[in-house]
Amino acid sequence: MLKLNRILIPTDFSDAARAAYTFGVELTRKYGGKVDLLHVIPTFKYLNESISRLGLPINLDKDIYPHMVTESETRLKADMAEYIPEEQQGEALVQVDIKASDAIVTLAAQNDADLVVMGATGTRGRDILWGSTTEKVVRKSSVPVLAIPVGAQPDDIDRILVPTDYSKLSFRALRGAVALADSLESEITLLHVIELHGSPLDDEPREKGKDQITSITGKLADKLEAWTLEHPEFELSLKRDGAQLQLISTRGGGEKRSKLKIVVNRAVSAYAEIVDYANDNCDMVVITTHGRSGLSHLFLGSTTEKVVQATNKPVLTWRPQQHG
Incomplete structure (x- = not known):
């Protein structure tokens, strides 16, 4: 955290x-x-x-x-x-x-x-x-x-955006988002962008009776929940109540809950969609400087750095210290 x-x-x-x-x-x-x-x-x-x-x-x-x-x-x-x-x-x-x-x-x-x-x-x-x-x-x-950015105020931060490329490393930004959401009384949106050249979930079987977006949204929630169970040291858990999701942090003793929404969109480029979504729907972006490439600078250079440059929202960049 x-x-x-x-x-x-x-x-x-x-x-x-x-x-x-x-x-x-x-x-x-x-x-x-x-x-x-x-x-x-x-x-x-x-x-x-x-x-x-x-x-x-x-x-x-x-x-x-x-x-x-x-x-x-x-x-x-x-x-x-x-x-x-x-x-x-x-x-x-x-x-x-x-x-x-x-x-x-x-x-x-x-x-x-x-x-x-x-x-x-x-x-x-x-x-x-x-x-x-x-x-x-x-x-x-x-x-x-x-x-x-100029003009931003803590009271204006109601919705925090966490982009994910479906990697466990990108989930780590949620640790920073939960801390800020608790401090600033905000809710969190986890955004995955399916680019034209494909998503890491494209090769996975689609759930029967569900379209691709709905299927990927469910798989993303499943993977996030599995990640929280793999890392009890982060003291984060996912609570499901039908379609409603909450991230629960037990760091420091008490229990702190943050509303969580998972959004999956299609777009030509991930960073452009992240910027557009942030500018239209959110007040802050929290994003890791690593991604599924496993290389410390590649995700930064290809997505995170572009988001930092292009958005007019506050951006928290989070560098994971280890894989997982």
Whole structure:
């Protein structure tokens, strides 16, 4: 299950980056965690070398960066005081690094962050930042990453979409979805897309008297239930009451229930259908960065990364640590 004891929020102090603060506060409020704020100051390696070659009496490492670090710490503490309730305030972190994405990934791992929450845009604009820093963090981070577009609010998250390619690895995103659904009082939709080139279920015998969509929907529920039984350590179970489904989590003692709906659609491309379905029917997407290929980057490159780039909804990317 997704733990939310410590959330790391990278910021460039833009309004778009600050959009992530509200989500961080809501999630840590529910789970009693802390919010750490991080600002990365980009280094200018070649500028420093050029200044040195010119013999100018300026050293960025000694004369410029320390002042920038001090100023950034002051701004982070001001943001912490203004936006984060005192009982949820963690650390104000400043890093100097050539690549912001590397600094974020490293700090998240070193500080045992349970989640990275990032604004989907920044001072440099949606396309540039989304195509570089956020995308690189999603690709590299071993910690789940939640990207928040401008204008999104936790109160608006009523329906969470979990795409599945019918692999057990893709089911693991449900662990993060259940944690968020419980926190944000939402329901979950499990979506499988049958592409023109076929579904992994195409070769399985169809249940008598049922069309393909209905048959696959039932098989998907069966496989999900079998997966929960194979992994009691996840403390998840599927409850069926006729056509009504619930995911039940017993993590941490109590019982938490989330409504679950299974949807199977046909489409030319999986990622396009996921984006269209999310934009029309859901408020957040939770998706793994692995799939049935078994290769750590292939599913990310072919589906997850495209979803992150294309949708205007918050997206939580979930990287399974082991198969099954």
